[in-house]
């Protein structure tokens with residue numbers, strides 16, 4: 619280990635030579651408004667994902683009227699800065715357009731709308747988006763049943779296979795991902811997710827990877843490595859797609875140390891389990907969904923509100939520094 623590297627190298631400078639993707643969700647408006655945010659995102663990460671800009675509702679507020687400004691901003695930023703892009707997300711029960719969620723379309727019309735949406739979005743960025751979260755959160759919050767979502771109600775469970783098939787036709791080179799929360803540990807929901815993706819793959823559906831969101835408190839998922847291994851054994855790449863580690867507010871120094879231990883353990887587990895994609899749901903506490911969605915929680919990311927590195931950042935840095943080079 620060279621001391622000079624540990625002082626000066628960014629996360630991406632350590633990760634890239636190892637074929638490892640370290641990423642963050644990004645917000646297009648913040649990117650435009652906040653130079654510090656922009657600089658840090660480009661310096662530290664070799665992958666980004668749109669936090670909201672590629673979701674159906676924000677993208678398509680009126681039938682057939684797409685506003686790609688925010689998504690384009692993010693994709694262009696990634697290209698300028700040599701970053702890969704994760705696409706998020708094609709089929710989700712949240713952030714749907716009002717005209718669709720509260721519309722009167724028949725099932726056949728909904729099917730045609732979804733197909734066209736996937737063709738439009740995946741087709742626009744064909745060759746520029748490495749991987750897509752094709753279906754997001756298809757299971758009930760606690761599993762193991764399929765969520766009784768807008769899509770399931772309108773289309774039945776076939777929507778799952780269709781979405782992957784349409785995405786594959788629109789960009790045959792993109793890696794296609796099933797993404798969910800609560801499937802990180804060994805539990806009924808992860809077992810159901812494994813059964814689902816296994817069944818789809820066996821039926822010839824183009825599905826390549828499973829995304830474990832990893833929105834957690836400072837506690838490791840139950841038997842994480844074992845769970846990753848069973849997905850990989852079934853033929854799926856595994857990614858951590860939305861990592862954040864939520865702390866009770868106001869944040870205490872001991873909690874920051876505990877959070878660093880979790881970030882360290884997560885990245886170590888990823889790197890020793892054959893995972894090459896570790897994406898956080900943001901990177902600075904200045905811009906995070908956590909305080910807005912979880913009462914009394916916050917400080918979930920590796921940089922603080924002043925964009926200063928927290929103990930969690932040092933932990934990630936240390937793991938990437940110590941990890942043996944891959945090939």
Ligand code: XIL
Nearest residue numbers: 669670706707754831860899906907
């Ligand atoms: C969240 C965004 O961070 C918020 O800004 C938005 O208001 C709601 O969605 N799982 C997902 C993400 O797959 O798309 C969600 O993102 C967080 C939970």
